[in-house]
Amino acid sequence: SSHEHKLNFRKSKEACLSYIQDAMLQKQWKRAAEFLTCYVESLEKDYSREHIGPSEMIWRIGTEILWHHSQSSMKEFNCFMEQMKTLGVKRYLKVCLEHVFHLLCNGQIDEAYQNLSLAESWRFGEQTAIQDKEMKLIEAYRGLLDYYSWSKQKNILLEHSEDGFSDLSVEQEMHSYFRKAAVNLKEIIKIPGVWDIFVKSYVDLLEFYGDHNEARQVLNEYAYNSKFPANPNAHVYLYQFLKRQGESKKSLISALKILHDIVPSHELMIDFNTMLQKSKKRKKRRLGLEVIFAALDYAGWKENAKAWSCLARQVKQIVISEKHLDWIKQEWNSRKDWWPAFHFSRYLAKRNWQENKSLSYEKALVAGILLGKDCKYFKHISHQGCKTQLKKFRMLKKFVNRHNPVYLRISG
Numbered sequence: 001s002s003h004e005h006k007l008n009f010r011k012s013k014e015a016c017l018s019y020i021q022d023a024m025l026q027k028q029w030k031r032a033a034e035f036l037t038c039y040v041e042s043l044e045k046d047y048s049r050e051h052i053g054p055s056e057m058i059w060r061i062g063t064e065i066l067w068h069h070s071q072s073s074m075k076e077f078n079c080f081m082e083q084m085k086t087l088g089v090k091r092y093l094k095v096c097l098e099h100v101f102h103l104l105c106n107g108q109i110d111e112a113y114q115n116l117s118l119a120e121s122w123r124f125g126e127q128t129a130i131q132d133k134e135m136k137l138i139e140a141y142r143g144l145l146d147y148y149s150w151s152k153q154k155n156i157l158l159e160h161s162e163d164g165f166s167d168l169s170v171e172q173e174m175h176s177y178f179r180k181a182a183v184n185l186k187e188i189i190k191i192p193g194v195w196d197i198f199v200k201s202y203v204d205l206l207e208f209y210g211d212h213n214e215a216r217q218v219l220n221e222y223a224y225n226s227k228f229p230a231n232p233n234a235h236v237y238l239y240q241f242l243k244r245q246g247e248s249k250k251s252l253i254s255a256l257k258i259l260h261d262i263v264p265s266h267e268l269m270i271d272f273n274t275m276l277q278k279s280k281k282r283k284k285r286r287l288g289l290e291v292i293f294a295a296l297d298y299a300g301w302k303e304n305a306k307a308w309s310c311l312a313r314q315v316k317q318i319v320i321s322e323k324h325l326d327w328i329k330q331e332w333n334s335r336k337d338w339w340p341a342f343h344f345s346r347y348l349a350k351r352n353w354q355e356n357k358s359l360s361y362e363k364a365l366v367a368g369i370l371l372g373k374d375c376k377y378f379k380h381i382s383h384q385g386c387k388t389q390l391k392k393f394r395m396l397k398k399f400v401n402r403h404n405p406v407y408l409r410i411s412g
Contacts, residue, residue, distance in 0.1 A: 013042065020061060029069040036061055056091060059084045063098060074106055093119060093134035100141060109145065116142040136188055140198055143184025147201040150177035154208065178205055189218065192227040200237060207244075215241060223258075232266060235259040239268065249275055253284070260291055265298040273310045286327055289314055293331045302343065303352070308362035315369050319403050329410045332370055336411070343367070344377035353384050361385070361396065368400030372407035 016039045023032035040058060062080055066072045081099040085092055096119040103112040119138045153174035160167050185202040189195045199222050206215040219241050223234040239255040256272040269291055276288030292311045295301050318324050332339075344367045352360040364381035371378065378400060385393020 009042075013039070016042070017057075024061070024064065027068070029065055030071075032061075033065050033069060036065060059091065059095065063102075067102070074108075077102060090131075092122060092124070093131050093138060096122075097134065097137060097141070109148070113142065113145045116145065136191065139184045140188035140195075143181045143188070144198060144201060146177045146181035147185065147205065150174055150181055150205070153177060178209070181205060189222065192225070192229070194229060194231055194233075195222075196231070196233050196237075199234075203237070203241065207241075212245065216245075223255075230262060232259055232263045235262070236266075236268065249279075257287075260294075264291070264294040265300060269295045270304075270306050270310065277310070277314055282324075285314075286324070289318075289327050289331060293335070296343070297335070303356065303359060305356060305359040305362060308359060308366065312362040312365045315366055316399075319369055319406050322406075325406065325409055328369075332410055336370075340371060340375075344371060344375060346376040346380055349377045349380035353381060357385075357390075361392065364393075365396055365400070368396070369403065369406060370410065372411070373400050373404050 016035055020032050020035045020039065023029075023035060036058070062084075066077045066080055078099070081095060081102075084095045085099075096115060100112045100115050100119075103109075103115065116138055120135070120142060153170055157167065157170050157174060160170070182202065182205055185198050185205070188198050189202060199218065203215045203218060206212070206218070219234070219238045222228060222231075223238045228234070235255055235258050239252060239259065242251050242255060253272070253275055256268060256275075259266055259268060260272060273288045273292045273295075276284045276291065279285055279288075289311075292307060292314070295307055296304075296311065301307050315328060318328060343363065349360065349364075352363060360381045364378050364385075367375045368378040368382075373379075382393055382397040382400070386397060
């Protein structure tokens, strides 16, 4: 019966998709391609009299298989993507974008630009308005490739300038790319979203032509406009711009304070801590200690010699002056249950000594202050340092022994 036929077809279709999924998960791309071919052929055979657009599933699966298949070529990939474009009006621009990404991954810049230009001129009744967001992305990526061409011409021009030559044609072509890139890049970054690469490119254009006020406005909008999603990179770009412009320490600290609140483990926390430590204001020096302690809470910082040097230097200053020991105590109270195993085990002492003696020195100083002279980490490192007759390790041992009462006050 017709009902039974449809039921059997649905079951076989689901089974085929399951086989495809299994093959892809096991990275058996040839087997997955064979099942996909059967799947498509069965659809065509069963519904030959009905108009059916390509399933998004076929597009997604086919793209993945062709990308990984050992015997697939760029020619085959291009052919497949063109088929998906012509048969899927509703997904036309999405397919175009994915095609462009694959062309770029294969270094085919000119072909990618050509595809973007064709997509930009695409019109299909009401679908044009419905796919407005995709069209803006098409325009933005074309702007990005115009920026890439501008950057190439700029480098050529700068090389010529160093040799004492000027090339008017190169300069004119560069300005042409600038105008085209600026228009499209400016449009996309008006829309709330994460547009890191577009913002960086647009700011680079503006800075090159001396429009620093516009660049500042763009970066401030990207970082502080509440309509945009929270984005650590927005504050990184603003900080880097302010630094290039020679802005005040106050402005730089303000930008990094927000970054610290969002990502306390960011690599720029070293810069942040350094600026805060140099401040004459007690409140900022206190924040500096908090910043470096927070960074070292993360596994990625465990062997960061600069970070441990920053903490060791500030802890040492506090211990010598015997002022603000409560700062150390407040930070240590929330960490004393887990930092000893996380940072100061005997195993880590052995490994740190073998791999990086400078790191082990800084850590041993901190360990000695926080955990006292009987700390396993401190005892091992100071013993190894003294055994190899390294003067700074003998001084380290004396310093910790002399200030052991500080440990008692911190431990409470």
